[in-house]
Amino acid sequence: MISMKKAEVEEFVLSHQTEDGGFAFCNPLPASTPETFYAIYILQNLGLDIPKENRVINYIEEKIRNARSSISIYYLLKSNEILEFNLKNRDTLKEHLIKKLNGVMKRKVSKVSYEMGVTSTYSFELPSLLEEIFSISESLRILDFSIKDDIYSSVERLINGQQIAENLKDTYYIISVMKDRNDMNEVLHSIKKYEAPKGGYSKTPDSFPPYLEDTFYALSSFDIAGQKIKNEKTSNFILKLQNKDGGFRRSLYGGISTLEDSYYAIASLRIIGKV
Incomplete structure (x- = not known):
């Protein structure tokens, strides 16, 4: 039976922590919000302590004050969901995310066909828009705020009646956002x-x-x-x-x-x- 080497996982994760408390793709690069979330998630789910937790929280608080990207905000809020510290700018984040969603709803959709040679990587604009909507939807959920109808209409405009995308990543985004409306048996x-x-x-x-x-x-x-x-x-x-x-x-x-x-x-x- 194959087993996971838990101590080695911990050592690997900790080797990516930077002085400011965040976690980086590799040293000597600066910490990033996705890597910081990945590290926190791994440690928490393996029942391990998060070292320099106060520094980690300070790093996230500083980043979230100035965050503009909906995807960055998503990772920061997911980190907050694990660490459970008090967010001071919840209302500002909600307003910003709603503006982001309105911008996505107005954006022109241009789908890249897999028949054009994009076979082992993801398509371009469609996944990026879906990921952005997913990030906004999840972030608003964490902030206890819902505008489901706007989010549903945004996704429906992108997928044009399809419940299944051309890859598993996009399908995951669709059913995450549309789970109340999708026929899960067909999707699965x-x-x-x-x-x-x-x-x-x-x-x-x-x-x-x-x-x-x-x-x-x-x-x-x-x-x-x-x-x-x-x-x-x-x-x-x-x-x-x-x-x-x-x-x-x-x-x-x-x-x-x-x-x-x-x-x-x-x-x-x-x-x-x-x-």
């Missing part, structure tokens, strides 16, 4: 086509190889739908991705460890009951 049936024979999920249906990020998006989609996943093949696939430095890579075919991939690994293992 489509997602299962991405499962690789030996575990994990791939970029396209009935294909190989599986990737960690696609596995995370598939499992997260099942989780949103309330479907319990107990899959030894997929858990073994994820555990095989742990590198000697304790972090996780995205593919069985080598690669560096990143906090992002390590987050995908721990979050996926949590969903299938292995963490």
